[in-house]
Structures are given as structure tokens and as C-alpha cells.
Amino acid sequence: MDETKVGEMLSSQGKFDWLQSIRKEFKKYHKSTDKEEDDAATILQDKRHTLISTKLFLDAIHFDLTYFPLKHLGYKIVSITISDILAMNGIPTHLMIHLGVSNRFSLAAVEEIMFGVKYCCQQYKLDLIQLDVEPSCQGLVASVTAYGEVEASKKVLRDGAKENDLICVSGDLAAAYAGLLLLEREKKVFQVNPQSQPDFAGYDYLLERQLKPEPRFNIIKSLKESDIQPSAMTHVTHGLAAAAIHICRASQVGCRIFEEKLPIDILTFQTLKELNIVPTTIALNGGDDNEILFTISQSDYEKISGIKEISVIGYIKDKNSGCNLITNDEKQIPLTAQEFSPFSTTD
Amino acid sequence: MDETKVGEMLSSQGKFDWLQSIRKEFKKYHKSTDKEEDDAATILQDKRHTLISTKLFLDAIHFDLTYFPLKHLGYKIVSITISDILAMNGIPTHLMIHLGVSNRFSLAAVEEIMFGVKYCCQQYKLDLIQLDVEPSCQGLVASVTAYGEVEASKKVLRDGAKENDLICVSGDLAAAYAGLLLLEREKKVFQVNPQSQPDFAGYDYLLERQLKPEPRFNIIKSLKESDIQPSAMTHVTHGLAAAAIHICRASQVGCRIFEEKLPIDILTFQTLKELNIVPTTIALNGGDDNEILFTISQSDYEKISGIKEISVIGYIKDKNSGCNLITNDEKQIPLTAQEFSPFSTTD
Numbered sequence: 001m002d003e004t005k006v007g008e009m010l011s012s013q014g015k016f017d018w019l020q021s022i023r024k025e026f027k028k029y030h031k032s033t034d035k036e037e038d039d040a041a042t043i044l045q046d047k048r049h050t051l052i053s054t055k056l057f058l059d060a061i062h063f064d065l066t067y068f069p070l071k072h073l074g075y076k077i078v079s080i081t082i083s084d085i086l087a088m089n090g091i092p093t094h095l096m097i098h099l100g101v102s103n104r105f106s107l108a109a110v111e112e113i114m115f116g117v118k119y120c121c122q123q124y125k126l127d128l129i130q131l132d133v134e135p136s137c138q139g140l141v142a143s144v145t146a147y148g149e150v151e152a153s154k155k156v157l158r159d160g161a162k163e164n165d166l167i168c169v170s171g172d173l174a175a176a177y178a179g180l181l182l183l184e185r186e187k188k189v190f191q192v193n194p195q196s197q198p199d200f201a202g203y204d205y206l207l208e209r210q211l212k213p214e215p216r217f218n219i220i221k222s223l224k225e226s227d228i229q230p231s232a233m234t235h236v237t238h239g240l241a242a243a244a245i246h247i248c249r250a251s252q253v254g255c256r257i258f259e260e261k262l263p264i265d266i267l268t269f270q271t272l273k274e275l276n277i278v279p280t281t282i283a284l285n286g287g288d289d290n291e292i293l294f295t296i297s298q299s300d301y302e303k304i305s306g307i308k309e310i311s312v313i314g315y316i317k318d319k320n321s322g323c324n325l326i327t328n329d330e331k332q333i334p335l336t337a338q339e340f341s342p343f344s345t346t347d
Numbered sequence: 348m349d350e351t352k353v354g355e356m357l358s359s360q361g362k363f364d365w366l367q368s369i370r371k372e373f374k375k376y377h378k379s380t381d382k383e384e385d386d387a388a389t390i391l392q393d394k395r396h397t398l399i400s401t402k403l404f405l406d407a408i409h410f411d412l413t414y415f416p417l418k419h420l421g422y423k424i425v426s427i428t429i430s431d432i433l434a435m436n437g438i439p440t441h442l443m444i445h446l447g448v449s450n451r452f453s454l455a456a457v458e459e460i461m462f463g464v465k466y467c468c469q470q471y472k473l474d475l476i477q478l479d480v481e482p483s484c485q486g487l488v489a490s491v492t493a494y495g496e497v498e499a500s501k502k503v504l505r506d507g508a509k510e511n512d513l514i515c516v517s518g519d520l521a522a523a524y525a526g527l528l529l530l531e532r533e534k535k536v537f538q539v540n541p542q543s544q545p546d547f548a549g550y551d552y553l554l555e556r557q558l559k560p561e562p563r564f565n566i567i568k569s570l571k572e573s574d575i576q577p578s579a580m581t582h583v584t585h586g587l588a589a590a591a592i593h594i595c596r597a598s599q600v601g602c603r604i605f606e607e608k609l610p611i612d613i614l615t616f617q618t619l620k621e622l623n624i625v626p627t628t629i630a631l632n633g634g635d636d637n638e639i640l641f642t643i644s645q646s647d648y649e650k651i652s653g654i655k656e657i658s659v660i661g662y663i664k665d666k667n668s669g670c671n672l673i674t675n676d677e678k679q680i681p682l683t684a685q686e687f688s689p690f691s692t693t694d
Contacts, residue, residue: 001453001455002453002454002455002458003453003454003455004453004454005450005451005452005453005454006448006449006450006452006453006454006456006457006480006482007449007450007482009454010480010481010482015480018454019478019479019480022457022458022461022478023475023478025465026465026468026474026475027468027469028474029440029472029473029474030440030441030472030474032440032441033441033474033476036475036476036477040477041441041443041476041477042476043441043476043494050397052399052443052476052477052492052494053443053477054401054443054445054477054479054490054492055445055479056445056446056447056479056481056488056490058447058481058482058483058484058485058488059484059485060484060485061447061481061482061483061484062481093376093377093379094377094379094380094388094390096388096399096400096401096492098401098402098403098490099403100403100405100408100488101353102353102354103352103353103354103355104352105352105353106348106349106350106351106352106353107349107350107351107352107353107356107365108348108349108350109353110353110369111349111369114369118372118373121373121374122374125376125377126376127373127375127376127377127380128370128373128383129380129383129388129389129390129399130383130387130388130399130400130401131366131369131370132366132401132402132403133353133357133362133366134357134403134405134408134409135353135354135357135405135408136405136408136485137405137406137407137408137485137486138405138406138407138483138484138485138486138488139484139485141403141405141447141485141488143401143403143445143490145399145401145443145492147390147399
């Protein structure tokens, strides 16, 4: 009987191995079941595969309703969940939403969440195919399931990265986490002085990245238009380091990522500096970036450099080299992926 | 702004209409999206359809861990969720599990839940394709997604019942709820006297129906073998009345159900009588039965009477006749479907 508390495990690197040890005890009965250790689960069909993924969002763990507007929450939970389908090079098409709602919420509150869900569905042509609301004793719980498809020959898993492949990331990093830190700071100010007004002038970009992150349909579309078939791909949600380690573990390779190549917006950089936080640390280990990390063959370098919002940040090495960051002063530091979240109080 | 509390809505008949009013505001973008107001959502494909359904299970709402063994909980949440696929005349094949777990739980506790999940997967040949565990501030939360398929021509929705069709139900009713009442009674005894030992001798069947309900694969199989294509079908989870009203609303018909035909096991009947509860009330409005309600053409009567564990309990009438119970003393009483659960405390 392993009496270790779940919280200790979840805040450590051991989670993936633990979950894998449980999953290994499950037999497979259906030929249509593909390797399942990826962003989304795959169900194999003739020429295209079904992709499906669920995410669970829990009050005071994944969001803080004291400053998170319900409409934005509805948008964000959809955006993050469908990104698991995009991160397989697939297109999400259908959505299921299940909410657990305690009695402190009104019908209007649920309708606000669903307004945000609807707005994201409109933006990205998603059909809502199941919706249910259950009573909860425990604040707000949201389960979001995304369903999509990918042509069998176009599917990209985490496990295909090869030595010398280039490592690319979409958009920029650390902004969502910087936005979260600002919201947390203003929450503390408000707790001390309830008359205070939040001061977010000039920080719009950071707040938007935290409160209303966009899914990267544009990147998947650009890769297709440029005729680039990535060798490996994953969703960046718990920082770049965790995503890179995921790809390297699955592909049985190592990697070198260059600090100077990490795409960090100037506002993100300045804000984190003001808060006395090293921007590189947040880019590597902050959360909520909602970007796509992928690897491509070196022969695709010219094609990729023509696509906006993609940065080449390093390359794949052999397994024995490990996963490393090359710092601006040319030191080599092993990547680590201890997830950290500002909300970690559990009972 | 509708400031009605969610709990008031969820405990009333209005829930279905409210959810439908939200869903109506969502546009449809994909041809593959079928009518979605059924037990499972359908995604149309060439010759067979994909069926998919999620259920959310919440601590102190759907289960009480003071007496619910974790292994049984794991089994039950799978059994109930896959029944939504069976209730479309489909076969569930794949499963996704997402748990939110507070820090009062150990790794061993999660492994016990997953042991129950695994046992159900073994019994019914289900492939676990996604598993994740998140920290929670709120006890235990489980989101279960079932995936399956059905031949396009064999799919059964709620909306196909026709006048004069026979109404059939699998298994027997009210036993799971009787089991729950026994567990609740022993919990109260234990609270008063912690030295007491629970006294469940002779009640095994009722406890099993509550703690380890089986999904009705056998019924779907028997219908196929007997070459019966039901006209409408739904999952009985919140009592027979709610299920019958679901079919009648979707099919735009009415029904007559005969009290004397309701299948109630003798132990269930006697136990409920001892507890001063009218068995018919629980059969109609109790919860957790995990049975299948369906309608068939009268011409299939002979075929259906050869199948074990199916009772013909009434027939479909025109819409204007309403949904009624014909009591043993030949009174006609309208069916109502106000859900009730012994756990209704929300904050």
C-alpha cells in the first residue's frame, strides 16, 4: 500500500511514470487502439484517425474566480482542450462540456461560462455535441472533451523526433504566466485595500494571454500550406521544458535548446524583470502558454523560416546527451520539468 | 440576468429545457453532427456512427466515500458511463478517465479506484486510452468518457417510439436505491455508535446493485441475436419515469405504464416495505438502476418474450394522452420525473 499523498506525487516529476505504471496493467482488446501516451488519444480508422482528449478544470487549482471572468474561463477551457488535438497535427471539430456547479452559482453564471464556450466555438467552428450540468458541493468543476480528426499519414506524435531535427515553438513564451502574476499581485493589493482599483494599464497583452489564450489553428494551417510534416509535436501547457522532455522521452533522444533563441515578448521580459523573476525560468517552467512545440527535418529549414510566429530554438541530439539548455553565457544546464502552480493548496 | 441558483434548477424538471435553451444558441458547422439530445452524442460516419458520452461524478453528490469502497466506485463509474453507449444500441470500446484528487487521498487510494476501473474494462473489453490525475481542493472528482460505435442502420435514439409500440425494460427496478437506503441507515447507526457492526446479512443483492451495477451488454446482445430493432431506447439512471418521459418527449408521443408490470425483485419489495417506502415510487423515481428502457413494434412481441430479463411494462399512446401510470387499482396517474437524491447539500 503506497500511502504517499497524491499531492506530493503530482508536484514531482514522478507523475508520468506513476500513471504509466497504472496504465500498463490495462490490456488492449481492440486493434483500433493506438499508442495512447500522447496529447490526445487516437482511435485508428481507415484513412483518418479519430483524436480525442479530455481535460478537467478545477476551482482554485486551475483558475481563481476572484479575478477570472466566467466568460473568459469558458473560452479558455475550450481553447486549451482543443489544443491537444492541434498538437497531433489534427483539426478539432466537436466538443462536450460537463460542469459541476455548487449552489453559490446562479443560472446567469453558468450562462456566462457557456457564452465564452460559444464564442470559442464560433471562432474555430466547433460543434457542441453534449452539455450537462450537475450539482456540486465543491465550487466549480469543468470537464471538457475535444474530438477531431487527422489524416492517417499526417498525424504527428511525440515519438518521431530524430537526431539533428530542428526544434521549433509557436508564438512566444512566459506571457500567460506573467499575466497570472499580475492578477495575483492585484488580488493581494485588493485584499489589503478593498477600495483599490486594479492597475493593469499597458499590460493588456499579458492579461489576454492568461485570460483568453488562442488555440494555434494558424500554425497547423501554415505547416500544411508550407507542406511541412513535423517529425514530433506536443502541446506546451506546463512550460517548454516539460514539453521538450516529453518529446525526447517518447522519441528516445536528447536535445539542445538555446536560451538566446527563446521567444519572449519584450513586455513579458520587462514585467518579469520588474517582478524580480528570471524570464528564462518562466519560459521553461511557467504554465498556460498554449503553444505548440514540434521538430522538423533540417531540410525543411527554409520552408519554416517563411512562416510567421515560429521560432527555431534548438535541435535534437542523441539520447545520451540528455536534454539541455545552452545559456547565453554558453553554459549547459539540464532541463527539468517540475510543474509549479501558484495554486497548490489542497486539503 | 437570471439569479436563480443552479441547485434549484437542477432539482426541478426545468433542467432539460434550460440546457436545451443554451444549446440552441450554438450553431452547427459540421455535417457529421447528428441530433445531440440523446444518451450519447453521435458523430456520423459512412456506415457506422461514433458514439461518445461523458459523465461527471462528484464527491458527496454522486457517492459517499464513508461507505462506498473505492474499488467499487471505479467499477461503477465505468459501468454507468458505458451504459449511455449501450442505450443507443451501440457497443462501447474505449474509455478515458480523469480524476481530480485532494491531498487527503494516497496513491494507494487512486490505485484502488483504477483497480475497479480495470476490472470493468476486463469484463467488457474496454481499452483505456487516456488517464490523468489532477490535484483538487475538493475531495474526489471523476470524469469518465466512453467511446463506442454502432452500425448506422442499427442506431436507436429516443425519438423513434410510435403509437402502439410496446414499452420494455431490462432487469428489475428500485434495488440500487434500496441498497443505498440500507447503506445510509447503517451510516447513521455507526455515527451514533462507532462500535456497531453493519448488518447487511441477506441484503447482498441490493448492495451489489448499488455498489457494483452491471452494464447491460447482455440485453443489447440478446436484441441483436433475436433480430429485434427497437424503435426508441434510453438509459434508466434517474428512475423509470424520467426515462419514459425522455422517450415520449423526443418521440412526441404519450405512454401508459402498468404498475402491476413493473419488475421489482421480491427482496427489494420487502426491504422497501420494511422501510415504509412505496416500492412503485422508487421504481419510478429512484436512482442508479443502470437499466435500459426501449420500445418495440407489437409484431416483435413473440420474439421479445423469449428473452430473459426483459419485461413488457406498457405501450405507447398518442401525445395528447400524456405519460401515465395505470395503478393496480386501475387509476391513471401522470408520471413525473423530479429527480431526488439523498445527497443534496450544496454550499
